[in-house]
Amino acid sequence: MLxxxxxxxxxxxxxxxxxxxxxxxxxxxxxxxxAELLMGERASEEALQEIRxxxxxxxxxxxxxGLFLKQLMQGDLGETIWTRQKxxxxxxxxxxxTIELSIVALFISCFAGMxxxxxxxxxxxxxxxxxxxxGALVGVSMPIFWLGLVFMLIFALNxxxxxxxxxxxxxxxxxxxxxxxxxxxxxxxxxxxxxxxxWHIIMPAVTLSTIPTAIVARMTRSAMLEVLRQDYxxxxxxxxxxxxxVIFKHALRNALIPVVTTIGLQFxxxxxxxxxxxxxxxxxxxxxxxxxxxxxxxxxxxxxxxLFIATIFVLINLCVDVLYAVINPRISVK
Amino acid sequence: xxxxxxxxxxEVKFALWFGELTAIDGISFTxxxxxxxxxxxxxxxxxxxxxxxxxxxxxxPGYISAGQILFEGQELNxxxxxxxRSIRGNxxxxxxxxxxxxxxxxLTIGTQMIETVLAHENVSKSEAVDIALDKxxxxxxxxxxxxxxxxxxxxxxGMRQRIVVAIALLTNPALIIADExxxxxxxxxxxxxxxxxxxxCESEKMGLILITHDLGVVSxxxxxxxxxxAGKIVESGATQSVVQxxxxxxxxxxxxxxxxxxxxxxRLYQIPGMMPNLTEIPQGCxxxxxxxxxxxxxxxxxxALISKDQHHRMVACHMVK
Numbered sequence: 201m202l203x204x205x206x207x208x209x210x211x212x213x214x215x216x217x218x219x220x221x222x223x224x225x226x227x228x229x230x231x232x233x234x235a236e237l238l239m240g241e242r243a244s245e246e247a248l249q250e251i252r253x254x255x256x257x258x259x260x261x262x263x264x265x266g267l268f269l270k271q272l273m274q275g276d277l278g279e280t281i282w283t284r285q286k287x288x289x290x291x292x293x294x295x296x297x298t299i300e301l302s303i304v305a306l307f308i309s310c311f312a313g314m315x316x317x318x319x320x321x322x323x324x325x326x327x328x329x330x331x332x333x334x335g336a337l338v339g340v341s342m343p344i345f346w347l348g349l350v351f352m353l354i355f356a357l358n359x360x361x362x363x364x365x366x367x368x369x370x371x372x373x374x375x376x377x378x379x380x381x382x383x384x385x386x387x388x389x390x391x392x393x394x395x396x397x398x399w400h401i402i403m404p405a406v407t408l409s410t411i412p413t414a415i416v417a418r419m420t421r422s423a424m425l426e427v428l429r430q431d432y433x434x435x436x437x438x439x440x441x442x443x444x445x446v447i448f449k450h451a452l453r454n455a456l457i458p459v460v461t462t463i464g465l466q467f468x469x470x471x472x473x474x475x476x477x478x479x480x481x482x483x484x485x486x487x488x489x490x491x492x493x494x495x496x497x498x499x500x501x502x503x504x505x506x507l508f509i510a511t512i513f514v515l516i517n518l519c520v521d522v523l524y525a526v527i528n529p530r531i532s533v534k
Numbered sequence: 535x536x537x538x539x540x541x542x543x544x545e546v547k548f549a550l551w552f553g554e555l556t557a558i559d560g561i562s563f564t565x566x567x568x569x570x571x572x573x574x575x576x577x578x579x580x581x582x583x584x585x586x587x588x589x590x591x592x593x594x595p596g597y598i599s600a601g602q603i604l605f606e607g608q609e610l611n612x613x614x615x616x617x618x619r620s621i622r623g624n625x626x627x628x629x630x631x632x633x634x635x636x637x638x639x640x641l642t643i644g645t646q647m648i649e650t651v652l653a654h655e656n657v658s659k660s661e662a663v664d665i666a667l668d669k670x671x672x673x674x675x676x677x678x679x680x681x682x683x684x685x686x687x688x689x690x691x692g693m694r695q696r697i698v699v700a701i702a703l704l705t706n707p708a709l710i711i712a713d714e715x716x717x718x719x720x721x722x723x724x725x726x727x728x729x730x731x732x733x734x735c736e737s738e739k740m741g742l743i744l745i746t747h748d749l750g751v752v753s754x755x756x757x758x759x760x761x762x763x764a765g766k767i768v769e770s771g772a773t774q775s776v777v778q779x780x781x782x783x784x785x786x787x788x789x790x791x792x793x794x795x796x797x798x799x800x801r802l803y804q805i806p807g808m809m810p811n812l813t814e815i816p817q818g819c820x821x822x823x824x825x826x827x828x829x830x831x832x833x834x835x836x837x838a839l840i841s842k843d844q845h846h847r848m849v850a851c852h853m854v855k
Contacts, residue, residue: 431635437591438630439650439701440623449649453640529640529685 204525208518219510224268226506227499228261238281238499251281277504282496287504290489295508296379297367298478298485302470304382304405309412310463316413317420317459321428322447332417339414344473348407348480355403362403365482372396404481408473412466419462423455430454457528464520468513536607538708538741539565539588544601546580546587546765548812555812557583557596559765565758567708570735570742572752572773574788575762578809581745584762585711587611588743589622606708624654627702631714633694637686644682647701654705669700673730692723699730709741716751728755749785750792753777761785764810764820767839771847781842781849783825819852827853 227234234257235248252258255278256267271278277287316336320329356364367381368374374393377384382401385394427433428451436450471487478487486505493501525531546558558580565571573581586592588603590610603610606625610618622628630636638646647666651657657665663682670678673696686694695715702710712731716724732755735742744756752759753773760770761784769782780786787805796802807824810816816823822832831852839850 431630431632432638434591435628435630435636435698435701436638438589438622438628439653440619440621441649441653442619445649445653450638450641454638457640527640529642530687 201525205518205522208521212514212518215514216511219507219514220269220272221265223503223507223510224265226503234499237497240497272507277507278500280493280501281498287500290501291486291504291508293379294484294486294489297381297483298471298474298487299512300380300382301401301404301408301478301483301485302467302474304401305409305470306412306463306467308405308409309416309466312409313413313416314420314459316417318424318447318452320417320421321424324425329421333421336414336417339410340418342410344407344410345476345480347410348404348477351403351407352480363400365480367397367400367484368393369396369400404477404483407481408470408477411473412463412470415466416459416463420455420459423458424451427451427454453527457524460520460523460527464516464523467516471509471512537564537604538567538569538606539743540602540604541584541588542602542604544584544587544603545599546583546592546596547599549595549597554599556599556815557765557812558587560601561760561762561765561767562601563758563760563767563770565709565741565743567741568735568739569758570732570744570756572749572756572759573743573745573762574747574749574752574759576747576788576809578764578812579762580765581747581762582713585628585713585743585745588711589626589628590618591622620654623650623707624705625707626709626711627705627707629695629698629702629710629712629715632718633691633698634686634718636698637694639686642683642685643689643697647682647697647704650701650704665704666700669703670697672703672734673697673700675700691719692726695719695723695727696730699727699734703734703738706738707740709743710735711743711745713745714747715744717746717748724751731755747788748792749777749788761788764815765812766820766850767848768821768850769848770839775847781847781854782851783827783853784821787824819850829853 227237230237233248235252235255236243238255239247239251256264259267275288277291279285280287280290316332320332323329352364355362363369372393374381374384374390374397375388377387381397382394385391385397433446433451436446441450474483474485475487475491477483478485479491482488486508490502490505492498493505541564542562543560544558544562545556545560548555548557561580561584563571573584575581583592583596587598588605588610590598590603590613592598598611601611605621608621610621613621637643644663644666647669648659648662651662651665652659655662655665666682667678670681675681675693675696681689681697686697689697699715710731715731716727719727728751731742731744734740742756744752746752749759756773758771759773759776760767761776761782762768763784769776769780769785776785777789780789784805787803790803791805793802805824806826810820810823816833818831818833818835819825819828819837822828825832829852835852837850837852839848841847842849842854
């Protein structure tokens, strides 16, 4: 198993190199002078020259890329253009916020999606099945920025049940260790902060999870229907096992194989969707940061953000492959 | 003496959007303890549905619309689901056709065996393991201690079918229903599995219902046979007398269709035509369009299943005297 994982990690290297090349070239493939792109059209010649010197834009491309890679290896992501701050500092702050949001959203979509899918499959063509699949269709089709605004209107503005935006109410003390607030609150046993953090995350997480929930539900339903037709399900029933064991032990484990793949891919969608959700709910994560960077044309930030999201996506896929081998004994890990 | 299993006027229907289809049209038979019965017919004759009806596992939209299934004095088709479940896989075991498909690919053989024991018997897990090992030995599986940690895909087809048989034996059932147990296997493995079933039925005093299209296999294993066509019994009796002296033209056709050693170049025999679809069962005797000796009465009146000689032989045919 360990050998399999190590081998998979080695396969990641070319993928990540490819991503780094794309991200690096982003600045150079845009038409025009990169320095001008960065500084804007009305920048003075001295300012342009200065940024060229500063970022090494006057060197040959391969040398620039080599430098970029070298800095990456050292964990140096460069500086933001506008604040001249180390990008790394921002990433450390913002990345956990995005991860926290995505993980909570992923939990919601796995849980809700799988439950809906299982019930729909076992009660195929029932009212519940029709309603949940209709709901799934609506869920996939809903633009999340619109849904987020509707949630805000109802639950924050009209009903006042949930906070409008942000991660934590101003004034709530929380000692940050990992910057995942929920985890930090649990580690420091700060229950007031935990409650507050959960309160803040519900709305953005639910908004973010709608599309993946719908996709997971539909995938689980079709995978379960496929598996429930199999002969080994007949065998399991003929052995006198209870409905519960037949569904959760015999059917679900087989149905999970395609579902896990879907869930892994959905995590990537979540990270992408986080840009919209974070912007709406003023969630201080990578998504909001990248949105701001795009608006300010801060290429350095966009570059780091893209690189980070791509890396996470690739790592998630690695986890999916490993999980796959765990669930499906027919995949040889040798 | 009471029969182990008594099926009386069983009728199974499938409720579809355009109406109901009758898959099993009033069949009756009995089976005593330790007795072996063959159910023979082409695909679509209703053999498998009969098997599933006995353990009340007909998949929707099928249902038992009439008749009785009495097993060890209990009326199975009226039992509540949880009581029925305690009989399934316990007193009555079922063996299915394709061992590649009937074992769950993601669970080890041990898991699939132990869960059956634990579902029916009040034993500890280690006792259940011992029972599983014992049954694997009974079906002649070498090194069962190793096998129970393996997954189905690590075993060959014949091995898997032995494992399926071992699972069926776990709770010492009184009756095994084997639905085409060897159809998916090589001829040599087929013979092995059949010998094994016969040996086990005799040593464990189990009743066996062997569902197959192969009269050859039936004649080697069973004592009684019923021949089904389009949901009805067309002929039944002691296996030897049916095989040696078939009365119904359909049975005769089936026997003729068993390939023997024939001169090269000559054609194999086949019954002309196809089993009718359930939606278009012919009037009168449902076999008459394919029958070589049919007369006008056959297309209007349904022949009754009546005794034609003194050896409990029953035949449903106007033309057999």
